[in-house]
Amino acid sequence: MRFATIRAEDKKVILLDQTALPEKTVYNSYTDYCDMIEAIKRLEVRGAPAIGIAAAYTLALAAETRVDITLDQLRKVMIDVACEVKNARPTAMNLFWGVDRVMAAAQKYNGDSLDEYRHLFWGEADAILEEDKAMCQAIGLHGAGLLPDRCTILTHCNAGALATGGIGTALGVIYTAAEMGKQITVYADETRPLLQGARLTCWELMQNGIDVTLITDSMAGYLMSLAKIDAVIVGADRITNNGDVANKIGTYSLAVLAGVHNIPFYVAAPASTFDLKMDHGLEIPIEQRRAEEVTCGFGKRTAPEGVKVFNPAFDMTPHELVSAYITDTGVRPGGRK
16 A cells, blocks of 8 residues: 555554545544544544554554553543443444453453553554455455456445555455456445545555546436446445444445345455444444535535435444345355345
8 A cells, every 4th residue: 555544653643534535634643532533423434444543553552542540540541431432432343342452451450560561452452453464455356356357446435545454355355356466447436425425435446556436326226227337345444243234324335235136235344343242233323424514515515504404424234135245254245045
């Protein structure tokens, strides 16, 4: 990759500001965990795996913020901070997974050194980042094997390097297939209302030399009817025990359209995205976002003052519409026959 989405150095966390793309490439440096929480909320860092990594580093920053504190006091403070971080965004499973993993490691510490305890948070966050890179590589390899030598893929939102610590999930499959010598072309939905497909996926694919064409969300069905698409590959923010998938709003529509046109619909996600405590998708909390994202997108009013707005950030795709799940541990069959 020609960029790094998230990294840490000298007890600072550095994020590629995705709200500035594609016009500017801006890296912001954070030392305050409260600022990191706000960065997660305003989508400066987004994508389920990247949010999980960011959550882990947010805890590491929080452990550093209080100088005059005892170890026992800091332990109690970190429990409260963990709750704050979990409240940043309610849908992405990886955020909760990242927080719980770091806190579980902290709870196992039985020493008496404040410095060691603080270092533990950084070490666990670093480990999550490195593991995510390896998981992305594995997802890419497993997914690339599903694709023919010549393949046109439709993707939605951004499930690439910008959304992870590595090469991405859905886009990781694309990058790996291209590296294998397969002739890969991509259509990217713009992904209303925040245009993550237009702003982020197209920028990222072009940075890495992948042939990509941008379409509006409403063009996908017509494109499929013209036999232009060989496979749909998307990421996921949470997958329940029965295989239902929460992902960016518009994913469900693509799954329905893919089924009608007999096109494989693949979901690419690491094992950490699976929430085995939830039986089905109706249990997934769906984040509701501000009306202004729809009525005043990017600073220009496009709807009448006072109009009512329904703006869920995600939708739920039933497992019956999924052809297969591409994970770091292998390909799991979906519920689509």
